[in-house]
Amino acid sequence: MATPSSKSNRHEDFVALYVRHEPAMFSFVLGMVGRSADAEDVVQRASMTMWRCFDRFKPGTNFRNWAFQVAKNEALNHLTRARRDRHVFSEKMIELLASDNSEEADKLEARRRALDSCVEKLPQDDHEIVSGCYAEGATVQSYAKQKGGTANKFYKKLNRIRGKLHQCIEAQLGIEGSMI
């Protein structure tokens, strides 16, 4: 029987690991399910499952891989339900994405770090648009309404800004890669 203190240590361990890998998990899930709100739900469910099963997780083994595994199962459950109503990725697609995602996990991590400095370099206007459209509870449509413009216009702007950021990340990683 676990003593209260060991239980709370265990809890701290979980929180530390979870917080470190949550962004990767969210990104992976979003790639599978496609919609942000759905991805939040799936990640939420996955986090609960992980905490419930944390006793079975062996310290020292790869937490991230385990998190991806749990997240994939939760995403598949979600997609089975969603499939009745709209086209979602097939299981085959999910398996391929999951294996690519695991292989690329470190690179994706590096990209996340590179993105931070790229966002800082964005021109003021662009920065305002991304921060407005990606703000908590905001949508491109609500942002467009607020700024006075069509949603379509802001979708296009966002696409362009993401393109810029993507290029900036490539450039950063290219430089880092060549320095190694």
Add this chain to the structure above:
Amino acid sequence: MYRSSTWNRGEYDLMKDKEFQDLIDQSLNETISKVDMKALEERMLQDPQARIHYLNSVGLHASLRRRFSSQQEEEGTILFPGQSIFTRKTVWAVAACLVLSFGLLIFQVSNRPFAEVAHVIGAYRADGVTYKTGETVEPGILSLTRGLLRLDFSNGARVTVQGPAELEVFDQDRVLLHKGLVTATIPESAVGFVVDTVAAHVVDLGTSFGVSVSENGQTEVCVFDGEVEVSLPREAGVDEVSHLVREGESISARVNSSVIDSVSYETSQFENALPVNYGVLQTTGSMRFVSPGPDFHPGNYKDNEHIVVFPEKRGFLSSESMRVDMIDPGEYEKSHYEEKPTLVPHRAMTSYLLQLDAYPEGENPNRRRSVIGQITFAKPIVGVITEDRLLNESEVVFGIPGADYPSARTIEPRPEGDERKGFDKLILTADRHSLILELRENPGHLDQVRVLVEAQ
């Protein structure tokens, strides 16, 4: 500087592949169609490099979401000793863990009811028991022998069911109408909401629409605002055939038919249920509720028989105090501008415009009838605006600014002691939920009343 990394080169190439990049962008923007979603998948099944590019793009998108959705919440940021900074999202997850770690297995988010009964207007179950406001809705069949019932889903979708009806509720994204009639108002947060029937599969694309199913399963879909995608039910095996039905259009589909027919736009069967979606429980007498489209302008709406009701702004939070003509129950009387009551700021309100446009027509163009009607709102009325000056002032906030009206729109109540015929009467009932109007037609003139109701 020499760049050796091959995966970087692949990324640049793929970013220039416009067709593929478009598919990814639409997917990230959550505006992708069924067909394009299939195309995106097809491409990625065949091309490993395309999958990597997709994962990279989603990664960027996900990081932006995480970065900016927590940024405004500086106060909500918590620093755990020896830990990194927690954003609200992670705190949620951690809170969930704490709940579990204390042995409580109740978790609010996943067990939260996905829909509840928001309004009941004489709605009875098959066993004769009435529905009650605030009841939570469990997955299963909801049957209504008569009356109206509004279900509010946790994602913001509002569905009004009109009995006799049988509606099967699956979750917050999908219902199946076996028979009867529903009207649905779907905000952006619930886009993709599905109403299935035995003859059609209706997917909302951000809109307001009605669906009715007759005894033999024949389905009619009528779009009041926005657009929906209608296809045959999956069992028909031809799910490729989907129709985009736009505002002001209707379709009809029969059971086991392989076609969806376009039919004339006829809203009358939905006129009791639709207002309930907008917080109007009932209109009686010569009062009619109208769902406005995007190009709507009250001055262009032609109806000289009824007092028509247009929903205006929903959930508006005023930042300043606002003068209105009437706030207390009773009969409206004229007052000077300086004496008008004011509404305190920071109060969320929804507005409606009531209009009687007495344009001359027919054999007796100068008739002066009295048009009488009553409207009942789900929430209490907080203020009524009747005079031209205040109508103009409030137009900026609630109406269509710059809307041009040919003449003053003032309501003329009977001055005290005046015995003559032909004045307007406006009464706010004691419970503040209803407004009774008796408007005297004045040919060529427009009577308007703006009603501000507590937001839901």
